[in-house]
Amino acid sequence: MANYEILAKRIIEIPSTTVGHHTGDVTFLGATTSTVAGKVYVLTEDEGGVWVQADANQSGRYEGLLAIAISTTSAKGMLLRGAINIADTVDNAGEPLYLSTTAGAVTDAKPSSSGSVVRIIGYGLDGNSGSGGNTIYFCPDNTYVENS
Numbered sequence: 001m002a003n004y005e006i007l008a009k010r011i012i013e014i015p016s017t018t019v020g021h022h023t024g025d026v027t028f029l030g031a032t033t034s035t036v037a038g039k040v041y042v043l044t045e046d047e048g049g050v051w052v053q054a055d056a057n058q059s060g061r062y063e064g065l066l067a068i069a070i071s072t073t074s075a076k077g078m079l080l081r082g083a084i085n086i087a088d089t090v091d092n093a094g095e096p097l098y099l100s101t102t103a104g105a106v107t108d109a110k111p112s113s114s115g116s117v118v119r120i121i122g123y124g125l126d127g128n129s130g131s132g133g134n135t136i137y138f139c140p141d142n143t144y145v146e147n148s
Helices: none
Strands: 022-027 040-043 051-053 066-069 078-090 096-099 120-124 133-138
Touching: none
Parallel strands: none
Antiparallel strands: 022 078, 040 051, 040 066, 066 078, 078 133, 096 120, 120 133
16 A cells, blocks of 8 residues: 555644644645735746735735745744644624735725625634634635625
């Protein structure tokens, strides 16, 4: 058999409250890039694959592979899917979260400005009726819709 392990079950635990703490799938793809823990990045084709902060307003910054930085450098890994504490505060557990029109940010409000895109990137795991929280389940959709 090849060098891999078959998982009988998968458990995604809620991480500690520190921004960047996570549990889930991590990648080490792309060139080493300085990052901000808890911010959303997209892997670009520039310079052999550099991670740049994702932005729902900027073409080339919302398409493609998204990940959340877990540290101050991509060399320590980028979360592709799982639970993580992000740098932004979002409300309402279970509600969809979107890529923001602010670079690297997550929002619980659908972007609506002309030319921006709506891309679901996960769901809130804490925060109740406006009390806020920063733990999310990050599972970015592969599709997006452009606002006209």
